[in-house]
Amino acid sequence: MSVNMQSGPYTLPLRLKRVDFEEPLDGDAPKRKRPRLSQPPSPGLAPCLRLRTQSLSAGGPEQPCASRIGPYILLEMTEGTHTHRAVHSVTEKEYTCKVFSMSKYQQLIAPYARLQPHDNVSHIAEVVTGERSAYVFFERNYGDMHSYVRTCKRLAEDEAAHLFGQMARAVAHCHERGVVLRDLKLRKFVFADQQRTKLVLQDLEDSCILKGEDDSLTDKHGCPAYVGPEILNSRHSYSGKAADVWSLGVVLYTMLVGRYPFQDAEPAALFGKIRRGVFTVPDSLSPRAKCLVRCMLRRTPSERLEAAEILLHPWLSSGGMAPTDTHLAPRSHTDQVVPDFGGNDSEDLL
Incomplete structure (x- = not known):
């Protein structure tokens, strides 16, 4: 479903999707248990897009750090507490995903809606919303x-x-x-x-x-x-x-x-x-x-x-x-x- 988000006279087309499963942003909220993934979410994913693992303790078993949000697979965190490397499960295209609380995300992404498209300004590829969080996907980058x-x-x-x-x-x-x-x-x-x-x-x-x-x-x-x-x-x-x-x-x-x-x-x-x-x-x-x-x-x-x-x-x-x-x-x-x-x-x- 396509909608237009407006801020002033400028519009930015966004794809908004609703999902039922999402991880809580609030650290005090109880976290749902996730089943351990013993293999990549899709056998067809290229090696560079498969799950990276991290060890929770020295000598301990490795746990995959991934979750699924709509058609996207959220992998490891990258630059910030709520910024993830992500991959589309169908196209295998990589993205950067930022996670915002639902109460603040429209205010935070308002500048993107205000601006018209420009070659040197990042744009939002898609927004997937849940009950508590909004997942905002951007084109991947290659370093800052x-x-x-x-x-x-x-x-x-x-x-x-x-x-x-x-x-x-x-x-x-x-x-x-x-x-x-x-x-x-x-x-x-x-x-x-x-x-x-x-x-x-x-x-x-x-x-x-x-x-x-x-x-x-x-x-x-x-x-x-x-x-x-x-x-x-x-x-x-x-x-x-x-x-x-x-x-x-x-x-x-x-x-x-x-x-x-x-x-x-x-x-x-x-x-x-x-x-x-x-x-x-x-x-x-x-x-x-x-x-x-x-x-x-x-x-x-x-x-x-x-x-x-x-x-x-x-x-x-x-x-x-x-x-x-x-x-x-x-x-x-x-x-x-x-x-x-x-x-x-x-x-x-x-």
Whole structure:
């Protein structure tokens, strides 16, 4: 059965299905016993899609971590407490499944409904609802940008321009449709292809939908390394779109340099550096790359580029081509690289 979910003037077609069996989200609620699965749920599943097992205790028997939701098989958890790897039992296509409580899921997925389809913004493939939970399925991804930058240490300017241009297009699309992302960071962008050439913006659940042209926000929301100085300084409202652009500046700097522009082990010291807005850009970066970073990391929000203006910057239009004699200096042991937060950095929210 097909229905249209509406939020404002924009619609997003979703397939809603109802299921009777589901695991409780509430940890205090009694869990139903599941029969042990001694073989894959479908003999025809490709090996890479079959159940992965995990040992509950050292030397103990391995238990498959899977359950069936409608036509989907939920496998192991991936990035968060309620995010699973999933596979369609008929098509064998892989998905990412997020599990929300029924009381909150419509509010959480409202930003997806507000946006029109875009190549660099993830879309909902299907929603399966139960009595207590909603299972929201997305196209599978091939890793996030935080992990990629941490692995690569830093990106060459041509590759960074190719990927960052897709990020900027996603953010500009959201801003144009009245969606402010708030908690914008590297981990929000995931690869849509195995070759890691196409990025999509994922996790819009923290976004804010604007009611009009005014993008003033009052809540303090974001990851400390990416938060703008006006959020730390202001006791009143601030521009949500300008705060997103600041976070994009942190994203670009980190991609090119391999560390955050503002970083300290102590939160108070970190916030002090952000408030002052003073950072250094390596001389090894091309002049155009330096210019774009500085145009986004301006301490005064009104002086920053808007998301749509970023797309017009010469560094992006030239493909991030740096002078041929430009080389990055060797990393010193005192450099602070992009930290590894594990599978979930939600503890870093303000």
